[in-house]
Amino acid sequence: MEQQIYLFGLSHKTAAIEIREKFALNGFEPLSHGLMEDQGPVQEALVLSTCNRVEILCVSSEVKEAVQDKALTAWAEFCGQDRDTLEKHVYFYSGLEAVKHLFSVAASLDSMVLGEPQILGQLKDAYRKAVQEKTAGVIINRLLHKSFSAAKRIRTETAVSSSAVSISYAAVELAKKIFGELSDQKAMLIGAGEMAELAALHLLNSGLKDIMVANRTPARAQELAQRFNGQAMCMEKMLENLPQADIVISSTGASGIIISAAQVREILKKRKHRPIFFIDIAVPRDIDARVNMLDNVYLYDIDDLKEVVEENLAGRREEAARAAEIVDIEVEKFSDWLRALDLSPTIVDLLNRGEILARRELRKSLRSLGPDVSADTTRVVEQMALSLVRKLYHEPIVFLKRRAREEGSAQKFIDLARRIFNLDDEQVPPDAHQNRKRNNP
Amino acid sequence: MLSFRILDFFIAVLYLSGALSFLLGLIYSSKKTQDKSVLLTIIGFGLHSLDLILKYALGIGEILTQSQFYISLLAWSFLLIYFFLWWRLKLKFLSITAAPLALLIFSGSLAISPTTLPVPGFLQGLWFGLHIGTLFITMALLAMGFGAGLAYLHLDRKIKFKAKLSNVSRDLPSLHTFDRANHLAVIIGFPLYTVGVLSGFIWAAFTWKTIFTWDPKEVATVFIWFIFAWLFHRRVSGAWKGKKPAKMVILLFILSLASFIGINFFIETHHSLRP
Numbered sequence: 001m002e003q004q005i006y007l008f009g010l011s012h013k014t015a016a017i018e019i020r021e022k023f024a025l026n027g028f029e030p031l032s033h034g035l036m037e038d039q040g041p042v043q044e045a046l047v048l049s050t051c052n053r054v055e056i057l058c059v060s061s062e063v064k065e066a067v068q069d070k071a072l073t074a075w076a077e078f079c080g081q082d083r084d085t086l087e088k089h090v091y092f093y094s095g096l097e098a099v100k101h102l103f104s105v106a107a108s109l110d111s112m113v114l115g116e117p118q119i120l121g122q123l124k125d126a127y128r129k130a131v132q133e134k135t136a137g138v139i140i141n142r143l144l145h146k147s148f149s150a151a152k153r154i155r156t157e158t159a160v161s162s163s164a165v166s167i168s169y170a171a172v173e174l175a176k177k178i179f180g181e182l183s184d185q186k187a188m189l190i191g192a193g194e195m196a197e198l199a200a201l202h203l204l205n206s207g208l209k210d211i212m213v214a215n216r217t218p219a220r221a222q223e224l225a226q227r228f229n230g231q232a233m234c235m236e237k238m239l240e241n242l243p244q245a246d247i248v249i250s251s252t253g254a255s256g257i258i259i260s261a262a263q264v265r266e267i268l269k270k271r272k273h274r275p276i277f278f279i280d281i282a283v284p285r286d287i288d289a290r291v292n293m294l295d296n297v298y299l300y301d302i303d304d305l306k307e308v309v310e311e312n313l314a315g316r317r318e319e320a321a322r323a324a325e326i327v328d329i330e331v332e333k334f335s336d337w338l339r340a341l342d343l344s345p346t347i348v349d350l351l352n353r354g355e356i357l358a359r360r361e362l363r364k365s366l367r368s369l370g371p372d373v374s375a376d377t378t379r380v381v382e383q384m385a386l387s388l389v390r391k392l393y394h395e396p397i398v399f400l401k402r403r404a405r406e407e408g409s410a411q412k413f414i415d416l417a418r419r420i421f422n423l424d425d426e427q428v429p430p431d432a433h434q435n436r437k438r439n440n441p
Numbered sequence: 442m443l444s445f446r447i448l449d450f451f452i453a454v455l456y457l458s459g460a461l462s463f464l465l466g467l468i469y470s471s472k473k474t475q476d477k478s479v480l481l482t483i484i485g486f487g488l489h490s491l492d493l494i495l496k497y498a499l500g501i502g503e504i505l506t507q508s509q510f511y512i513s514l515l516a517w518s519f520l521l522i523y524f525f526l527w528w529r530l531k532l533k534f535l536s537i538t539a540a541p542l543a544l545l546i547f548s549g550s551l552a553i554s555p556t557t558l559p560v561p562g563f564l565q566g567l568w569f570g571l572h573i574g575t576l577f578i579t580m581a582l583l584a585m586g587f588g589a590g591l592a593y594l595h596l597d598r599k600i601k602f603k604a605k606l607s608n609v610s611r612d613l614p615s616l617h618t619f620d621r622a623n624h625l626a627v628i629i630g631f632p633l634y635t636v637g638v639l640s641g642f643i644w645a646a647f648t649w650k651t652i653f654t655w656d657p658k659e660v661a662t663v664f665i666w667f668i669f670a671w672l673f674h675r676r677v678s679g680a681w682k683g684k685k686p687a688k689m690v691i692l693l694f695i696l697s698l699a700s701f702i703g704i705n706f707f708i709e710t711h712h713s714l715r716p
Contacts, residue, residue: 177600180615272679275616292601296683304603311605 002342003043003139003411006067007098008075008090009055012112015089017051023079023086025049025056030135035074041066044137046130046144048105050122052112057102059139064094096335099143103327106147107154108161114316115161120151138415142337150330157326160319168199170308171279171300172206175247178277178298186210188245190238191252192224195281199249200228212245214238216252239263243270249279250286261290264297279305337424341411343404347397349423354389361385448492453548455485460540467537479533482540486520489547493517512550515577516543522581532622534614538588568644575637579630580697586626586690593619593687616683623686624676631673638666657708661700669693 010020030036030045035056044059056075060067072090076083093101104110108119127144130136136144155161172182179185185208189196192215200211211230215221218234225232233241242248242259252258259278267276275296280287285301292299300308340346362385366373369381400417404410418424459482466474493514523539526532596613598604641662642652653659672689675681681689 174600176615177596177613178616180617273682275683295685298600300603307603308605 003059003061004064005095005098005139005143006058006060006064006071007055007093007101008058008068008071009053009101010086010089011053011055011091011110013110014091019085019089020051020054022081023054023075023089025054025075025078028075028078029133030074030130031133033074033078035071036135041070044140045135046126046140048123048126050119053105053110055105057098057140057143059137064092068092096331099334100327100331102143103147103150103330104324106151107323107327108151109154109320109323109327113166114313114320117155117161120148124148138341138411139338142415143334146330146334150327153330154323154326158319158322160316160323162316167281167302167305167309168195168202170305170312171199171249172202174298174300174308175203175277176206178275179246182206182208182247185246186212186244187247187249188212188214188238188242189224190214190235190248190250190258190286191216191254191282192220193251193281196249196251197224199279199281200224203247204228208247212241214241243267245276246274247277247279248287249281251281252286254282254286255284257286257288259287259291261288261294264288264291264294268294268296281305340418340423341414343400343410343414346400346414346418346423350393350397350417350421351390353421353423354393355386358385358389445492445496448488449551452485452489452492453544453551455481455488456540456544456547459485459536460544463536463540475533475536478536478540479527482520482536482543483524485543486517486524489513489517489520509550511573512546514573515580516545516547516550518577519543519546519581519584522578522585526585526622526625529625530618530621532589532614532618534592535585535588535622537592538584542584568640568647571640572637572644575633575640579634579637580701582626582630582633583690583694583697586623586630586687587694589619589622589626590687590691593623594684594691597684619687620683623690626690627669627673627676627686631669634666634669638662658700658704661696661704665693665696665700668696 010023012020015023025047026049028035028047028049030042030047035058036042036045041060041062042058043061046057048055048057056071058067058071072083072086076086101110106120106123108115108117111119123144127136127140130140130144175182175185182203187200187203187208187210189200189211192213204211211225211228212233213221213225213228213230214233214235214237215224216235218232221232221234224230239259242263248259250259264276273296275298278287278291278297278299280299280301283302287299287301289299289301291297340349362382365381365385366378369377396417400410400413403413419426459478461478462474462481463478466472466476466478493510496510519539520543523535523543526535592613593616596616596619600616641659645654646652668689672681672686672693676686
């Protein structure tokens with residue numbers, strides 16, 4: 001039976017975090033943990049294990065049941081868990097469905113946060129490991145390379161990975177729209193909730209250097225200020241220091257408004273009307289909504305930010321539909337290659353290619369012989385060109401046929417022949433050589 | 442003369458393609474196209490400088506008495522200021538006003554027939570040079586401030602009212618950058634404008650032996666000067682930032698453009714550039 005691609009997995013879509021934790025495959029090696037063995041059903045394997053998904057990709061010439069049995073047993077045993085539990089949550093794809101799934105994963109179309117970029121790096125790590133452990137063969141090599149290039153194509157041709165999709169990051173993007181570079185800006189945290197902390201971290205990562213922390217409990221203010229290398233103060237000093245702050249992130253548990261529009265008007269005068277960006281993530285709100293009406297003051301509350309994020313996510317989902325089309329095209333291309341790994345299409349391709357070349361050269365030669373060539377000469381030259389090509393390709397074809405009769409190694413040579421004679425008309429990227437070096441240390 | 446006609450035509454084509462390709466680059470958010478547009482504009486500007494220098498050096502038809510020369514010089518000053526802002530503020534974005542305005546004014550200079558101006562004798566003097574140079578540069582600064590002001594108001598509105606930041610806005614520089622462009626236009630523009638107006642009066646004192654003649658151009662200029670002075674004061678004292686100065690510069694630019702086109706071409710005045 002010809003080789004088939006199988007994929008088994010658990011992801012955030014099918015299994016809760018507790019299950020994914022139990023069945024994590026960090027450190028799993030197909031060769032030493034019983035997935036691949038001599039004469040076993042699995043010929044190639046790759047294991048991907050992240051906090052949101054655990055997947056085993058195999059290539060096998062056996063039927064699904066045999067491979068599934070092997071894979072799930074090895075998986076459950078490695079994790080010291082019950083196989084039935086695993087079976088309840090695991091999903092399964094084979095053939096082109098598996099290819100499509102892998103391409104979608106690589107392009108982050110199957111991620112919890114659509115379009116997040118980490119997954120591609122994790123997949124590359126998994127592939128590097130498979131190459132090092134020599135569990136990746138012709139098909140997995142090709143499949144993974146194609147999934148990386150498909151992901152790259154999707155990232156450049158669609159906007160699926162652009163724009164902020166977390167509240168704290170959206171706040172930073174807005175701050176950049178107002179202030180440009182953040183390196184000269186000063187921020188103040190009022191209250192110290194988790195989200196405020198996250199926003200502060202994002203601000204620091206974007207170049208902001210100066211942070212003040214005002215909090216009801218001085219110890220907590222001190223602790224946070226130390227972490228951000230900033231300045232702590234008690235709540236009573238907050239208003240006094242507010243004119244220094246360009247970005248204010250408020251998240252206190254106060255029951256009413258703590259900064260009024262009149263106060264902000266005073267602050268603006270002290271600041272010589274330099275702009276202020278208020279981010280009010282407290283519920284109930286800390287800052288009077290009317291301050292947004294003042295010139296040079298921008299106020300976003302939690303709902304506004306959620307809306308921005310929602311819009312960005314909606315934009316990403318729209319883009320995901322376009323990305324899915326690209327995945328389909330790439331799967332189609334891969335399937336052509338996979339089909340050509342059989343012997344007969346390769347022979348046909350090889351001979352066709354030869355004939356095309358022969359006829360092209362024939363046209364050139366006839367042209368240089370001039371218009372007065374007799375029909376006989378034309379026929380003789382044509383026969384010579386065509387038979388030369390057939391003779392040239394005869395030995396490689398015989399070689400491939402002989403290998404095809406021996407189990408296992410045919411595909412490797414067919415793939416090689418297709419590449420040597422460039423039967424798939426591939427554009428070789430200029431850095432292909434470096435890539436190969438990196439992947440085969 | 443024909444060779445100058447051809448050169449002028451080339452310059453106009455370069456400015457046109459610069460302006461169009463910047464717009465295209467913005468719409469399709471392609472940095473490459475935008476860079477190309479800047480390159481086209483730079484080449485156009487180089488040729489334009491050459492054109493002006495040659496015309497002046499060859500003294501073709503007593504160049505300083507021709508209205509065409511001044512209008513061409515005005516277009517040139519627009520781009521000079523734009524390149525300056527680009528260099529200081531990295532504000533490539535202002536191509537969106539610079540290139541089309543330069544194109545418009547430059548083609549305007551080609552459209553009017555080369556007529557001789559009734560220019561009084563003291564022409565080559567310091568005062569006249571100061572008068573023309575400073576006022577043209579101020580005009581160009583105001584034009585940049587105008588573009589920056591429109592962009593500021595647009596972006597400010599979008600952020601204030603939590604509108605979806607579309608593609609174009611995402612590529613827009615920050616509010617801060619636009620406000621700095623406005624700041625420069627006012628801080629540099631007002632002193633230059635003042636020098637321009639004063640040198641005009643001094644020149645008039647020499648030429649006509651009187652300072653103020655209630656000429657429509659003079660009245661309009663003094664009116665604009667008062668508004669400009671007020672804006673300058675508010676900006677320097679720190680009382681105004683952002684929206685208000687943006688709106689004021691937009692107003693000032695429209696007024697000076699109206700004064701330039703309306704008065705210099707359509708009203709009887711001793712500033713007339715009418716053919």
